[in-house]
Amino acid sequence: MTRTLAFLICLFWSSTKVSAQQLSAKYAETISAEDLRRHLTYIASDELEGRDTGSEGQRKAAEYIANHFKSLGLTAIAPQSDGSKGYFQKFNLYKNGWQDAYIKIGDGKRMHFKEFFPNGIVNIPTEITTELILVKNASEMNDVEGKGVLFFETDDKESTKAITAAAFDAGVSTVFIISNADENRFKTLAAERQAVLSRYNRMRLEATDNTSQPSKSPSFVVSSALAAEMLGVSHQKLMKAKSGKKTLKNATVTLKSQRGDELVETMNVMGFMEGTDRKDEVIVITAHYDHVGIDKKGEIYNGADDDGSGTCSILELAEAFAKAKAAGNGPRRSILFMTVTGEEKGLLGSRYFTDVDPVIPLKQLVCDLNIDMIGRVDKEHADNDKYVYLIGSDKLSSELHAISEKANKESIDFDLDYTFNDPDDPNRFYYRSDHYNFAKNKIPVIFYFTGVHEDYHRPGDDVEKIMFPKYQQIVRLVFHTAWELANRDERIVVDSNKK
16 A cells, blocks of 8 residues: 555656646747747837937837736736836936036027037036137137137147147136038037047946036037137138138127936836745846947947847747746746846846845845847857857856756757856856846846857847847747746755855
């Protein structure tokens, strides 16, 4: 009798195990290259203009993701300002830039980076009114103290710098360098200058004190059309003055170039699937859906691989689990599907979730599976696309690492490359994607990655170059791993503390 009972128990657990494996395989097969391509064709399209953080393109991507979560029946859990719950975890970023900058002529304002632009980081926090004087060279700095000096740029950059220096040595309030460029070329120059200076406008989660001191040597480049308007003369008369044929009367303008925090509205997108008997334990699956936008030449960085590939993986993983749940095979543990913003600006969206507003208490989070760039190959694997880099799987939980290895062996059987898991890896990829904000809080992670390629952060990162059969397989691997984590009897242990 005892032997019979033992046999029946073994048979029961064996059949249960086989059934679980069969279910995992069944729903993993619903993840298709065709669906991934369909989603990615929109997410990485020109219409979204590179999904820069806080941009209209990023908001369109967020709407697309939220609508997909809603269509699957995922629960909205992010608190909204009106007390309801939504799919968007909205928050503000802060970017140091120009809050208010203009040249006022009469009742009209001329905005910077259009008809004029600053030479460097110029801060004039309150309006100043200055008398203007047109000079030809450094020897004409007589009776200019406290005034604004205009001069035409020279072909020699050092000469232009010398005239500017002489003006400030003479005590001028402001320098305006009149560009020799025509109207179209000047617009291009202004846009290029804006792109260069924006590199100093790093986004942050925290606001800063905006009491920065005014610039001691504020200088601007103005178009010749604006210079004529500032001096109250025709463009033709200004050009004659440049050649020495006319002397102009002085004029007065008011200007401002206030630096400070620019508020950038953005959001993480969340879809929640409640588990059954272990619903208070939560698996998190993440990818960032923003990218870097448009460059100074107007080229769109579509970010198909970085990280359109991860974003669309989340959509397909959510759909596969939703199909399982609809058929009565929902996960025992809850799953949070989350696409985060601000990764390209310093992992800001995931940090907001873990450090500022964890919608789900961190102690309930079992692990984070993070997907960032899995649609291409790097040069080290040019002859073998059946691989994926895994980073972090063994750093906090030996069980997570073992589950990952087993899931791979029993499903796609790719080469799992741990090159970048080395603590001495000079690339420091472990610290460079959103999983790190979970890992630093002792939440086990796996980072799925296929390496950097020639189109990394370049305009060529397009859908046409994505290797969809390979991409599909890696998403299926993530599904198998998540399935086991969500349905096993015991929560994985945190038993190591590797850096």
